[in-house]
Amino acid sequence: MKSFAVVSFLAFASYVAAQANGGPPFDPSGAKNVGNGAGAQFIGGQCLSAADCGSGCCAGPSGICSGLGAQTQAGKTGCGFGGGAAAAPPAAAAPPPAAAPAPAAAGTNAAGGPPFDPAGVPNVGNGAGKQFIGGQCLAAADCGSGCCAGPSGICSGVGAQTQAGKTGCGFVAGGAPAAAPAPAAAAPPAAAPPAAAPPAAVAGTNAAGGPPFDPAGVPNVGNGAGKQFIGGQCLAAADCGSGCCAGPSGICSGVGAQTQAGKTGCGFVSKRFISRSRRSLL
Template sequence: MKSFAIVSLLALASYVSAQANGGPPFDPAGVPNVGNGAGKQFIGGQCLSAADCGSGCCAGPSGICSGVGAQTQAGKTGCGFVSGSASTSPAAPAAAAPAAAAPAAAAPASLPPNVGGPPFDPAGVPNVGNGAGKQFIGGQCLSAADCGSGCCAGPSGICSGVGAQTQAGKTGCGFVSGSSSLNNAGAAPAAAQPAAAPATAASTTTPPPNVGGPPFDPAGVPNVGNGAGKQFIGGQCLSAADCGSGCCAGPSGICSGVGAQTQAGKTGCGFVG
């Protein structure tokens, strides 16, 4: 308990001092996730290294978790930020580089190649095919079970935001490695389907209806109201505790990126159902 309090105080002090260095403002709701290396920090929260971020990208100049495609927007200077490193202290980033390079080098020998769509982020190689739901947007996937967003998009299998599933050459969610119109000996797709059945039952009995804002993604029904922080952006939520992004936006309760909390009819984070 004492060590947790010390870590929290250090994270708060770092939050105040780092913000002056530049880039977008940190979301203060993310302070508990700073520096613990648990990969739970949402986009917009402060980070001390990529190990803090669910997206796998801790962007400079101040250290903020970012989507990989947005790493140089709004004053950010790209992924790879490590707290305490600078041009006068290159030891920390240099030490981190070999860890990222080793799995990337092994990828061509064991994983299917990219045959279209955006390039895979090599930092995501450890999350490919384990079905743990830890792969970030931009990382390779063999099925939706790999992706934190719940969307493995074709044609090559890349984790995608549901709203971006047909952008940049992607062909939509539902990719399963080894399946095609000519090869649907679909043990894997068939195994995935039963997960949708409880979703249908739950959606008609428990979650409240949508009364405004974007439509809910029905694939997120199993994550509604359990407070596990596993709901992806676009899925229904009863409070911020459901959302991986930490933002449950009104008027109906939908998990949202913090920067998009007032777009498409949403009324901002803070919804409680």
């Protein structure tokens, strides 16, 4: 109990001091993952060393978990924050490729497009639909979004399938099973969930502006359970895991990116959410 209190105090002291060093602002919803070395911190959350980060990269100058391809962007100074002790965890993250021959055989994004998020290695090629956006895929069946985009095979939101060098959904790796194209063809029925989720369908689209919603987040719209991921639609902050529902159309955003790509900042609340709240008080 005493050691936990010491770690919490050090994490808090580091959070206050580190912001002054520069780099992007920390996402405050990741405060619980700082300094525990459990590898549970998401990209954008504060870290004391690489052992905190799911991506295996704790970037300077202030200590923020970063995707490997973005470690020197937005004022970051590269992985390795936290000293020599932080170098060991990335090496420990390397064994998964050896335990998953199929992903290793798929290679890297040598054909072009965005870099793969290394945290997604366990989801490559298993066809279970568990790969998140930014992770490598061999076919659409790997991706939760139903879109495996070329030219190298990376899971993408349907609305962003041609951005950042991507060449659109439909990628199928040469080493993928012959049956892999079938799931890709079956991806269109993914449009059916809106019909099965009236609140999300009623909430509409991003007609007011801002980035397109990731359709994979439809089940999380308007339930107030805090399960919506960044890029998914929201009716209020209660839907978002990051705690930020950004205008002008209502999209979950990292706090540090709340005014980027046409977003107008956290605090969006839809009229439907307000109406529903009033009815619950009657």
